Amino acid sequence: MPGTSPDYAARLREAGLRPTRQRVALARLLFEGGHRHVTAEGLHADVRATRLPVSLATVYNALNQFRDAGLLREVVVAPGRSYFDTNTGHHHHFFVEPDGELHDFASDKVTIAGLPAPPKGTRLARVDVIVRVRR
Amino acid sequence: MPGTSPDYAARLREAGLRPTRQRVALARLLFEGGHRHVTAEGLHADVRATRLPVSLATVYNALNQFRDAGLLREVVVAPGRSYFDTNTGHHHHFFVEPDGELHDFASDKVTIAGLPAPPKGTRLARVDVIVRVRR
DNA sequence: AAGTAGTTTAGAACAATTCTAAAATCTGCA
DNA sequence: TGCAGATTTTAGAATTGTTCTAAACTACTT
Numbered sequence: 001m002p003g004t005s006p007d008y009a010a011r012l013r014e015a016g017l018r019p020t021r022q023r024v025a026l027a028r029l030l031f032e033g034g035h036r037h038v039t040a041e042g043l044h045a046d047v048r049a050t051r052l053p054v055s056l057a058t059v060y061n062a063l064n065q066f067r068d069a070g071l072l073r074e075v076v077v078a079p080g081r082s083y084f085d086t087n088t089g090h091h092h093h094f095f096v097e098p099d100g101e102l103h104d105f106a107s108d109k110v111t112i113a114g115l116p117a118p119p120k121g122t123r124l125a126r127v128d129v130i131v132r133v134r135r
Numbered sequence: 136m137p138g139t140s141p142d143y144a145a146r147l148r149e150a151g152l153r154p155t156r157q158r159v160a161l162a163r164l165l166f167e168g169g170h171r172h173v174t175a176e177g178l179h180a181d182v183r184a185t186r187l188p189v190s191l192a193t194v195y196n197a198l199n200q201f202r203d204a205g206l207l208r209e210v211v212v213a214p215g216r217s218y219f220d221t222n223t224g225h226h227h228h229f230f231v232e233p234d235g236e237l238h239d240f241a242s243d244k245v246t247i248a249g250l251p252a253p254p255k256g257t258r259l260a261r262v263d264v265i266v267r268v269r270r
Numbered sequence: 271a272a273g274t275a276g277t278t279t280a281g282a283a284c285a286a287t288t289c290t291a292a293a294a295t296c297t298g299c300a
Numbered sequence: 301t302g303c304a305g306a307t308t309t310t311a312g313a314a315t316t317g318t319t320c321t322a323a324a325c326t327a328c329t330t
Contacts, residue, residue, distance in 0.1 A: 018327065020277060040318080055279050060318065079209070079217045080286075080317065096257055109249040115266060116240045122231055122268035129264055131250060133257035153296060155308060175287080190310050195287065215286065215318075 006032065015069035022047075022054045026062045030072070035087040037075070037102040038063075043084075075102065077130055092129040099135070141167065150204035157182075157189045161197045165207070170222040172210070172237040173198075178219075210237065212265055227264040234270070 008027040009019035017023060029046050030036060038046075044059045063084050066072040075083040077095045087104055094103040110129065118124050143162040144154035152158060164181050165171060173181075179194045198219050201207040210218040212230045222239055229238040245264065253259050 018276065020327070022278070053279095057280080057319080058278055061278080064319095074214070076211055076214050079211050080215070082214045082317085094254055094257075096254065097260065103254060105251045109251075111246070111248040112264070113246040113248075114244040115264075116244075118266070118268040119229060119231065119238060122229075122270055125232065125267040125269045127264065127266050129247070129250075129262065131253070131262050132260040133253040134260045135257055153307065155296070157309070188310095192288080192311080193309055196308080199288095217286085 011071075015066075015071055017065055017069060021052065022058050023062055025050060025052050025054065026059065027066075027071075030066070030086050035085070035104060037083050037085050039081060039083055077102065092131070094131050094133055097132055097134050105131075146206075150201075150206055152200055152204060156187065157193050158197055158200075160185060160187050160189065161194065162201075162206075165201070165221050170220070170239060172218050172220050172239075174216060174218055210263075212237065227266070229266050229268055232267055232269050240266075
């Protein structure tokens with residue numbers, strides 16, 4: 001692929017975030033290759049393996065900022081642990097219990113009919129479908 | 136209603152749990168009246184208001200045991216906090232952000248079509264639909 | 271190159287939950 | 301009814317995941 005190495009600095013700047021060394025490193029880990037599901041701890045381990053020292057606090061900060069900027073989506077499936085999904089498009093999840101493995105599935109073939117109207121005074125934000133499966 | 140006061144002790148015994156004073160008190164709070172959504176902290180506050188001293192650890196123990204026994208269902212909708220639902224039948228949830236309010240809705244009118252098959256080696260356990268709404 | 275605002279960091283702090291080991295309570299049985 | 305033995309409760313410590321603090325550092329502007 002000619003000249004297609006993604007410019008993470010630019011991508012961060014567009015999102016309103018200064019492209020610091022650690023944010024660029026995290027962005028690279030998150031966005032190169034296919035979609036990923038990460039936890040803060042997991043991403044921290046990954047980035048430290050690249051020999052760039054990044055504190056856990058920075059990983060948390062970055063994940064929250066990336067999510068707020070729309071670069072990531074937070075997925076809540078298990079008590080006491082947050083997952084972040086690099087796939088920000090419409091889709092749903094398989095959650096494999098008790099391992100805690102997450103898999104995306106496309107939502108374009110899924111039809112949900114008969115949902116009640118939102119409680120009054122509220123507007124719909126998103127519909128999450130979590131298909132829980134066991135081994 | 137003549138003679139219909141529910142026997143929580145019996146209900147607990149059937150579930151394989153010794154009907155201790157604190158479990159009975161918690162069961163009464165949870166199961167009398169309509170369906171409830173509680174957090175450990177919230178239920179703890181409720182039970183202490185009845186003047187029966189029950190430790191927070193016991194509330195956690197009881198909620199986990201009740202869930203394992205099928206008396207409650209755990210609902211994971213927000214990071215860092217577990218809700219327990221006294222409605223154990225098929226239904227789904229509205230979740231009002233950012234308040235953290237939860238509302239049930241019946242699933243019998245909801246149709247979900249086009250779900251992919253579970254990843255191989257797994258069997259379907261449950262499909263959760265969380266309709267996230269905002270004020 | 272310097273100033274400044276934004277970022278990173280280690281470590282403390284915090285919140286939710288679980289663990290520990292001792293004291294209290296339930297249950298079956300004599 | 302009284303006891304023994306198993307289960308439960310409890311206070312407090314421990315653990316886990318996450319956020320905060322305030323000092324050091326770095327990116328951007330001039």
